[in-house]
Amino acid sequence: MTLQRRQPRVAVIGSGSWGTTVASIVARRNPTTIWARSADTAAAIDTDHRNERYVPDTPLTPTLRASADLAEVVEPADIVIMAVPSHGFRGVLSDLAPHLRPWTPIVSLVKGLEQVTERRMTEIVDEVLPGHPAGVLAGPNISGEVAAGYAAAAVIAMPDQHQAAQLRDLFRTSRFRIYSSSDVAGVEIAGALKNVFAIAVGMGDGIGAGENTRAMVITRALREMTRLGVAVGGDRETFSGLAGLGDLTVTCTSVRSRNRHVGEQLGRGVPIADVLAGMTQVAEGVKSASVVMKLAAEHGIDMPIAREVDAVVNAGASVEDAYRGLLAVPPGHEVHGDSW
Known part of the structure; x- marks a missing residue:
């Protein structure tokens, strides 16, 4: 008699665009429940298989379940995927x-x-939940395209390459290619920094700096x-890969x-408060800019592009x-x- 291995149960914490997209992908093979802070959002995902606020016009995997009860979502889970913004990450992790x-x-x-604290998300996991393996999934992933089935790729980094x-396999589909890595620090720092640099590129687009300037800023970033x-x-090779150059x-x-949009609006003269007030999701680069400059100072690294974004x-x-x-x-x- 052949015993079938039980598929791991997955909890996705956070119902924004990327969290919902990943949850829908994972639910194709694994029993998956997503936690939404809003009971209305949870009900819409659970009953209608939709999240129109964050993933509009996209049907979700019918087997995906949702709840606004954190304990209900987490208690049966064999794997937890964290998809809440960085400023709420520690608090939600402590609650669960x-x-x-x-x-x-x-997996962050x-x-x-x-x-x-200037901590990466896996460092926060190590502090709040010592003993739990912590990793990150990142790459050039615009959620709307992934949700719609466009070909894309990402890398999952865990301290243990085997894990x-x-x-x-939890995340892969025929059109979503997943590579593996053990460089958790490199993948995480790349994901944080690219948002800051996207603001810089957006600022140039907003003032009409031109395509040559855009290519220059991206390359030097x-x-x-x-x-x-x-x-x-981090491993130098990571930054020429999916989590670095790709993203x-x-x-x-x-x-x-979202981060390029912030920069573009700033370049057009819109105050930062007004830019952020008009957005429904977090642009992480805004919050990361000052943290990046602190890290750069601690390690003696000159980062002119990040410095100008922070300014x-x-x-x-x-x-x-x-x-x-x-240019000076x-x-x-x-x-x-x-220098740059």
Whole structure:
């Protein structure tokens, strides 16, 4: 007699666009429940198989369940996927901790850094839930395209490469390719930094800086990302991969990119408060800019592009002054130089 292996039960915490999209993918093979803070959102997903606020005009996998009761979602779970914004990550993780089974893996979808502590999301997991394996899924993934079935790819990073390979099958479909990695720090720092740089590119688009300028900023942003990423323990090769160059490219160029949108509106003269007030989802780069500058200072890394974004977003500098400031920095050796 052949015994069939039970499919792991999955809890997805957070019902924004990417959390809902990933939950719908995972639910194709695994029993999956998504936690929504709003009871109305949970009911719409559970009953109508829709999340019109965040994933409009897209039917979700019919077997996907939803609840606004965190304990109900977490208690049966063999795997937990965290899809809440960085500023709420620690609080929600603390709330679910009493309901979590021992050694349950935690996979983060969050591309940001905690403001006060400068922690990556997996570092927060290590603090709040010691002993639970913590990893991250990231890549060039515009949620609307993935939800609609466009071909895409991502990388899952776990400290244990074997576990990363095992979890890879949780997310893959015929059109969503999943690669594995053990470079958790590199994948996470790339995901946080690309949002900051997308604001920089958007600012240039907003003032009409041109396509050559956009290519220059993206290329040199990759250099800044790599230098800081390696300094915090990442693998240099990670930054030329899906979580680095791939995600940086799509976030800096897509009209669907929230962070690029923020930069573009700033370039058009819209105050940051008004830009954020008009958005329904979080642009992580706004919150990450100041954290990135603190990390850069701690590691002695010069990051002119990130510095100018931080000046515009958090110190009231103008976009025009930011770009003038960048052009005033003398260029050095392209590969071995210390500046942008």
